[in-house]
Amino acid sequence: MRVHQILRMKGSKVVTVAPHITIDALAHRLMLERIGAVPVVNEDGRVVGIVSERDLVTGLAQHGPALGEKTVEDLMTTNVVSCSPDAGVKEVMQLMTARRVRHLPVVEHGRLIGIVSIGDIVKNRLDDMEMETNVLRDALIAAH
Numbered sequence: 001m002r003v004h005q006i007l008r009m010k011g012s013k014v015v016t017v018a019p020h021i022t023i024d025a026l027a028h029r030l031m032l033e034r035i036g037a038v039p040v041v042n043e044d045g046r047v048v049g050i051v052s053e054r055d056l057v058t059g060l061a062q063h064g065p066a067l068g069e070k071t072v073e074d075l076m077t078t079n080v081v082s083c084s085p086d087a088g089v090k091e092v093m094q095l096m097t098a099r100r101v102r103h104l105p106v107v108e109h110g111r112l113i114g115i116v117s118i119g120d121i122v123k124n125r126l127d128d129m130e131m132e133t134n135v136l137r138d139a140l141i142a143a144h
Contacts, residue, residue, distance in 0.1 A: 003092060003106055004085035006124055007114040014105075014115050016041045017072055019048060023059065024068035026051060037103035039112055040076045047105050047112050049076030082107045085114070089124055092116065 015033050017026055019040050030038065030053070037052035051072055059067045059075045067075075082105040083092055092104060096118055106114040 001089045001124060002085065003083055003087045003089070003114075003116055006089070006116055006120055007085065007106060010116075010120055012114040014039065014112060016112070017051070018042075019071065019073035019076070021072050022068060023056070023070045023072065023075060026072055027056060027068070030056075036117070037115075039080070039105045039115065040072055041112060045112065046110060047080055047082065047107060049073070049078045050080050050103065050105065051076040052103060080105060083116070084108060089121060093121055093125075096121070 015029070015035060016039050017029065019042065026038070030036065037050055039047050040049035040051060042048045049072070055075050055077060056067075059070065063070060081095065081099045081101050083095065085106055085108050087095075096102065096104065102118045104116050105112055106116060
């Protein structure tokens with residue numbers, strides 16, 4: 001299976017933020033959307049960073065109570081690990097594991113078209129395994 005197929009099933013809606021919003025506003029947005037990371041996009045719609053719960057924890061440890069007044073740009077990860085919509089699930093799993101990330105923006109021709117999380121990938125693998133199990137069970141029943 002390919003990433004574009006996962007996006008087709010889950011939808012390609014992506015919550016994004018601008019670099020200039022405060023961390024306080026970001027934290028509220030993450031809570032309201034019930035998400036763990038958000039790509040940061042500039043005025044041209046290009047991904048310039050990503051900010052996650054892990055970044056918030058690091059920021060809190062470094063800045064204490066003043067963190068809420070900082071901006072996303074102060075805290076975001078700028079070396080964004082992303083994938084293409086044609087990437088395979090196995091490739092994405094390996095990339096997430098190697099780079100220790102749980103969210104991958106999906107970029108095509110320099111534009112953000114979606115995001116996949118480790119939860120999306122695990123759900124996909126479980127669905128595949130369930131289908132394989134059902135096929136094997138049906139084949140076994142048919143053989144007897």
